[in-house]
Amino acid sequence: MLDRRTILAAMLGGTASLIHAEQPNPDGINERIETLVREAIAKGDLPGAVVCCAGTEQVYYQATFGNRWLTPTKVPMSAETIFDLASITKSVATATSVALLYQDKKIDPNAPVCQYMPEFNGNGKQKITIQQCLLHTSGLTPDNALADYLEGPDIAWQKICNLGLRSKPGEKFAYSDVGFIVLGQLIKRVSGVEVDRFAAKAIFEPLSMQDTMFNPPEALRSRIAPTENEGDEWICARVHDPRSFKMGGVAGHAGLFSSAGDLVKFGRDMLAASKGQSKIFDQATFDWMITPHPVPEQLPRGTRAMGWDHQSPYSRNRGESFSKRAFGHGGFTGTVLWIDPVKELVFVFLSSRLYPDGKGSVNTLAGQIATELGNEFGEVR
Secondary structure, three states: OOOHHHHHHHHHOOEEEEOOOOOOOHHHHHHHHHHHHHHHHHOOOOOEEEEEEEOOOOEEEEEEEEEEEOOOOOEEOOOOOEEEOOOHHHHHHHHHHHHHHHHOOOOOOOOEHHHOOOOOOOOOHHHOEHHHHHHOOOOOOOOOOHHHHOOOHHHHHHHHHOOOOOOOOOOOOOOOHHHHHHHHHHHHHHHOOOHHHHHHHHHHOOOOOOOOEEOOOHHHHHHEOOOOEEOOEEOOOOOOOHHHHHOOOOOOOOOEEEEHHHHHHHHHHHHHHOOOOOOOOOHHHHHHHHOOEEOOOOOOOOEEEOOEEEEOOOOHHHOOOOOOOOEEEEEOOOEEEEEEOOOOEEEEEEEOOOOOOOOOOOHHHHHHHHHHHHHHHOOOO
């Protein structure tokens, strides 16, 4: 293992490259963002990053910083790098899939989950609705024991069905991976296919998101950023989240991989949806998905949308210059996506903050960059 001093020296030897920008460098924004990222790299908060800010047709800013790999040899970060998105899976894959099932009238979001999965009905869970799972107000625990997943996805599901509640459904907010595992199972039960196949067919293929998938093939390994050390190996090209990994890499809460370019494609379709021009959404469905809802008790001033963050204590990576209608999500591995339909901006920040020593932190950095870019390019249209 490399010691931290050696790691930092390797990080600082990385590159900062402005890949593509269709606008000039107004007021030195390139230099300001580069300074922010290089300072964070110097502190060991991340080895490198891909940053992109795009509008409906233009890429306003896109740059890469630092390295994807540090050992055994340094590999500079590239715009084509594929990242483990972690909890952005909840929004881009799972919540979007649930919204499409709602659009097709296959589900009623106000109905109890057990209406579609009768086994999910013990210990008070019979009152949990689909919408409550999307808003993290289901009363389910954030995470049940990892031991519950060691025998595979079928046994894991049985154990989730046997769980009790932490609070009454609808009474409190508690960010819950379990709630989104339930939604992944719902997608499978209603559509007949796992969330990876449903999302690929209904979302990723129509939007030409060729880098976006669960369980990426070995052929893509050379483009994928490692996440963390595991024994003598680096976790790379397989999901970092331990529960998703034990479920075969396909789950409603984590497991999706993607690139900056693909997330821009997704974000642009969301911008189009706000005008009734989406390839996948009716405008009414889109509006339902992103409408903010106050979340009770633990976040008295917080609001969340259906599977998306809006304005809450989880929004440090949001920045301060987006409109009140912006929605987004972050991922544990160091990934951020925000979409602002008022300013017509898509903001993507992708890093692998846990590589190489598991100690990185990027939410404040991403929020600072988002603020800079939102101020510079986000004129209300």
